[in-house]
Amino acid sequence: MSPRTEETNQRIREEQRQHILHAARKLFAHRGLIATKMTDIANAADVSYGLAYHYFKNKEEIFTTLVERALDGTVSIMEQARSMPGTPLDRITWLGSQMLEGLKDQPDYTMLVLQTFTSEAVPQRLRERALEQSMAFLDTLRQLIVEGQEAGQIVAGNPDYLASAFSACMQGLAVGHTFYGSVYPVYPDLNTIMHLLKP
Amino acid sequence: MSPRTEETNQRIREEQRQHILHAARKLFAHRGLIATKMTDIANAADVSYGLAYHYFKNKEEIFTTLVERALDGTVSIMEQARSMPGTPLDRITWLGSQMLEGLKDQPDYTMLVLQTFTSEAVPQRLRERALEQSMAFLDTLRQLIVEGQEAGQIVAGNPDYLASAFSACMQGLAVGHTFYGSVYPVYPDLNTIMHLLKP
Amino acid sequence: MSPRTEETNQRIREEQRQHILHAARKLFAHRGLIATKMTDIANAADVSYGLAYHYFKNKEEIFTTLVERALDGTVSIMEQARSMPGTPLDRITWLGSQMLEGLKDQPDYTMLVLQTFTSEAVPQRLRERALEQSMAFLDTLRQLIVEGQEAGQIVAGNPDYLASAFSACMQGLAVGHTFYGSVYPVYPDLNTIMHLLKP
Amino acid sequence: MSPRTEETNQRIREEQRQHILHAARKLFAHRGLIATKMTDIANAADVSYGLAYHYFKNKEEIFTTLVERALDGTVSIMEQARSMPGTPLDRITWLGSQMLEGLKDQPDYTMLVLQTFTSEAVPQRLRERALEQSMAFLDTLRQLIVEGQEAGQIVAGNPDYLASAFSACMQGLAVGHTFYGSVYPVYPDLNTIMHLLKP
DNA sequence: CATGAATGAGGGTTCATTCAT
């Protein structure tokens, strides 16, 4: 009865959605929600802008979908780091490697979360969730650091300072890579960064 | 006829300019060039939007003025760090303290430079200058690090990695403070950050 | 190869056409040509919007088909009233009963004709025809009224006024029923309305 | 301090508002909320469409303002008819004369209320208020008719039918005048219409 | 110097219509 099978349509839909999301990610990461035009997204995805509205209610929904994906990723890593076996240093090292890898592969996602804070146009709900997640992340990190200090594996000092510095470093790398990664494509290795926390 | 002396007018002009610039800084830092509306700036500065056009040709000029001010500040610090007397570590430490202080007092300026990269609306010239400056800053930092390593004051390792990590840390702090400084107002002290470079 | 006979296809075609027309009628009557979306029509008819274009060239054609059907109905009644035997009052009474019945059964059709006047999107030709028909109807009515007055069956007075009032009453009932028929489902009987014309 | 006095601005604002409302009234009455474009309103009012947004939040607000004005007018007439001295017939006659006059002067307002029912775009609140008002009006009318019947001044018969027919007649005149008033500019006089209710 | 009325380019979004399957 159906001219294209339902299955085919399903596949097309899913592919196009991902296609558009992928194109939007880079743009949102670089320019933010407001400064990114739907036309830009459509052009980057090589579809008409009308089609984008076939798949997403509006620009905000594309943005929100992406940011939630990013937040989910962070949550997942955080939970693993908290619950995994090993010494505190092992776990912080694992966490750091995950983050650094994420930054290298997709610095966009980190920038997206930051963009969440830069515009009134972002739905309040999303901004709140992003903020909570960020705070939760710092908390987890601080907790691991305290444990590490107790085990003598982490340098002494205010754990808030250490968590803040470590996290800032990661965040700064994402920002840096997004904006001058093409001109200065240097990524420090994990050792360099972990040195921040070593005794 | 005129109840105001020319001098008074001069003073008023200058005060209003600064007033508007000051109001615009926070807004641009948080929202970027495009998402910041002239009305917002005028409201924040408590003047009519028409008046803003007496003092600045357009929105771009306000933005440009602010970014150039920020870049000039960076250049000045950089040059001092390069030419000042003392051991390499002394000079890096001084540079770090200047940056950290700047971030605490006015994280806006750092964000402004980042915003420069986020929008096509920014004049090409300005973006180029900001990029050059950023690269020059990393270069200076790397140079000091190399000198410090030769003097045995800085930890061994790829100086590019070290410079990149150190710089990312500072940048990350600015971003973090701008966006969740009000919720998580923790600033690491200089020692914590300098630990990144210590042997 | 084809499991369906040509005849069956014929029947399906005709049924679907009527189905779509029926669904469109209510929507057009309530919302007008522009505010009624093809998607709405398709949904109401329980077909895909693509299918609607198999049966009709475009939205305008659906609207036009419906309005013409409405106008044809009016013409037919008018002609019968003009040519039927009986006293003038008999014929006016018959005309009134036909109208009232039509309004009760399908107030949509009357509204459709009104909608014809509300939008530039309606083809000029159709609007003109609707206007002509309306004028012709008033003319016929006035003619019957004059005859009735001569026969002493209709109250004295300006026949234009009488025709206009009588016609307005009918039109008003259609409008009223369409828009608050569900809240105030009262229909006056023919006697009440005919009283307008009785001596 | 102010270049134009506040008073002057006040006046300009008020004049322009009325100007735009006036232009919008005819258009909304003829075409409804959705089919009336802001550009049309602006053109009719001889201002840029941007200016319309200086004075009204959006198209809906213009429409709402007009409809509320119309409803207020109806309420006022209704209340006067209910509370004024005189016999029931006197009061119905006064009510009829007010309505007929209103229809002649500004059939637009009556059409506006009808348009309220034709589009989902109209705020629910407004539609509800319009419906209530319409029902209240019919109620008032029916009440007066009952009193008139008791006084022997109104023809016997179902008062709901009488009220409905009388009201339909008025409404139909507004519709008719709006849509073919220019071609058939006949208005029945009050006597013709009142005959509907006379014994 | 200061205000805010006025303009219109530009961007978000809707929806009629086409067309591959």
Place this chain on the structure above:
DNA sequence: TATGAATGAACCCTCATTCAT
């Protein structure tokens, strides 16, 4: 016959900017 993916014209609205006062 039937579907819905895809396109783009057209409309709503925002906001940078101009200018009369």
